[in-house]
Amino acid sequence: MAITAQMVKELREMSGAGMMDAKKALTENDGNMEAAIDWLRTKGLAKAAKKADRIAAEGLVGVAVVGGKGVAVEVNSETDFVAKNADFQKLVSSITAAALNTATVEELAAADMGGKSVDDAITSAVAVIGEKLSLRRMELVEGDTVASYVHNAAADGMGKIGVLVAVKGADNGIAKQIAMHIAATAPLALSEADLDPVLVERERAVQTQKALEENETAAKPKPAAVIENNIIPGRMKKFLEENTLLGQKFVMNPDITVGQAAKDAGVEVTAFKRVAVGEGIEKKEEDFAAEVAKTLAG
Structure with a gap:
């Protein structure tokens, strides 16, 4: 598949990677944007991309x-x-x-x-x-x-x-505080059980590949068992803590999780929804100068 400048530009904006890294990622993955993002992440060249970023x-x-x-x-x-x-x-x-x-x-x-x-x-x-x-x-x-x-x-x-x-x-007011927390942190799900299994497995695959590649260049490589039983579970635990509401550190008191804050307040969070304007919609790129020129010409 031909890799266009627009594709490279889009991947750079989504991942924060450099131009050459973005081009290589697209080339290695036959132009598949999602696969290219995962490839960049395994190389430590990109952040996890969220559709909400667009x-x-x-x-x-x-x-x-x-x-x-x-x-x-x-x-x-x-x-x-x-x-x-x-x-x-x-x-x-x-x-x-x-x-x-x-x-x-x-x-x-x-x-x-x-x-x-x-x-x-x-x-x-x-x-x-x-x-x-x-x-x-x-x-x-x-x-x-x-x-x-x-x-x-x-x-x-x-x-x-x-x-x-x-x-x-x-x-007793804790629900409003949790709502404010959600606005700031945008959790993906209420708890681990509510996360999309496909998303979890995709993250596990990325972290596994990343750990293996890091281990290959390490001065003192770790045994495969250590990677499988310690490093990957540790990274997945962090992923779950950062992306599930009940597992996140409560912004009002980072010493405890949201789940613990609710429990301390005597309530149980049963559901939440966060709606951001335009979430997931990609905006059409416009050349403002060209638009002005077009208007003047008309």
């Missing part, structure tokens, strides 16, 4: 909680200017309120909102606001108590990141 779309996340139910809704716009628009914010607020009576984004799109469906309301808003708008997703959390947190708030109940946390037991 956030691009604009808009707002609205959150609302009533009793033991919380919803988070993402509504996208083309530019960040619209996110600051009062009409757009009113639209997001109304859609979020309607979401409390639905269970899926499909139900929400068809739900009544002032005499018209949410879908139709968005279509009408496009004509007023002047940009393409879209209802992208909705997340739902239920529990004895649900707490919410909005990061980078643009208005009450909406911002760039919305978090919901459900706990079992009498909440």
Whole structure:
């Protein structure tokens, strides 16, 4: 497969690797981007790449909680200017309120909102606001108590990141603190049992290959048993601690984990959702100078 300059550029942005290393990684893996990232990581040339690093779309996340139910809704716009628009914010607020009576984004799109469906309301808003708008997703959390947190708030109940946390037991404020923690750390799952097994095995493969290659160049190579029984389990334990909510060090008190903080507060975290605007959407690259020139020429 031919390796293009654009592919090398994209891999460099995703991994932080140098140009020649990125090109070699793509060449060695026949242009497969994910495999190239893993190859770079085994060589110690890249960080773990997260799709969330490629956030691009604009808009707002609205959150609302009533009793033991919380919803988070993402509504996208083309530019960040619209996110600051009062009409757009009113639209997001109304859609979020309607979401409390639905269970899926499909139900929400068809739900009544002032005499018209949410879908139709968005279509009408496009004509007023002047940009393409879209209802992208909705997340739902239920529990004895649900707490919410909005990061980078643009208005009450909406911002760039919305978090919901459900706990079992009498909440004394710890749920809100955990929601703030989630906004900052973006855990992949609640616990080890909730992690995607494919993701875990992929990480294990990367760490195993990396350890073997490091061992080959070490001044005093370690026995294979040490790598298999000590080094790899140690690295996987760290991976799980960093990527599962209950295993992470609590930002409010790094001496304990989130799981321990919840236990000390007499509650059990049963679910969470973190929604960031544009998460996982790759933004179209635009040449601003060319765009200006095109406008002037027109």
